[in-house]
Amino acid sequence: MPVDQRHCRAVFQKLEGELGKVTRHSNAESVHKLRTGTRRVETVLEELVPQPDKNTRKLLRSLTRLRKKAGKVRDLDVQSALLRNLKIARGAREKSRLLRALATERAKREKKLAEALDKDAVRDFRKRLNRARKEMEIPDGVEPFGVAIDQFSALGRDRSPITQKLLHQYRITGKRARYVIEIAPRSPEAAEAIRQLEKMQDVVGDWHDWLTLTERAENLFGGVKDSSLVAAMRNLTRAKFREGVDAVMRTRLALSGEKLESRAAAPKRPVKAAQAETAAA
DSSP states (O other): OOOOHHHHHHHHHHHHHHGGGOOTTOOHHHHHHHHHHHHHHHHHHHHHOSSOOHHHHHHHHHHHHHHHHHHHHHHHHHHHHHHHTOOOSSOHHHHHHHHHHHHHHHHHHHHHHHHTTOHHHHHHHHHHHHHHHHHOOOOTTOOHHHHHHHHHHHHTTOOSOBOHHHHHHHHHHHHHHHHHHTTSOOOHHHHHHHHHHHHHHHHHHHHHHHHHHHHHHHHHHOSTTTOHHHHHHHHHHHHHHHHHHHHHHHHHHHHHOOOOOOOBOOOSSOOOHHHHOOTTO
């Protein structure tokens, strides 16, 4: 399946449109679309363009910085929603305090994101995006579907139990694989792969969001012996981890046909966010 040029161009055009929509008071959806758009363009350029030119390299560096800023805001939006929907008999006061802390941090992160997207920055982004789109050279014979499946399958070569670190890698690699497949020509095979990767991404992403939120709670309130809220969140995060491992195994089976047993390494403690969040997140 070669590159679908129309879909590939649309990736760049969508991001160009989203750049001007983020302000000091952006809603969660605008930030989410910006973050997703930057990752899609990054993925196309990094996975399918073997020899990026100077403009493309500079664009990639700028997109990475922008995505990380948008990601910090987006993560806080998701964590706040999770916390608001958490039903807990004890720890209501701690829950309210944590929600306030998340809101305060979001305001700071949102300000930094908006400052990174002033009129001059948006104009420069759009200029470089337009140039990269026009001058992008994807070698003949490159098949996005095969590239994506090979990329995802490479993680499965390690037959050891799935740790939190490896589960996080599946989260990132699954996103990138999905975005690459999305610019392949439409086919039942591609549609099914996208469906499987989306399902896995949702489950593993849910685990990661709870993991990060639990770490924030621990920083405020201490461990399980100190806080009923932390104890409840730790239990929930462990359950989410097992669900994430099962989702990975199902996806590996669906995309490769290999017979695998679910193997999860029991985490002793949540991985610290600074360790879990890689540069690709």
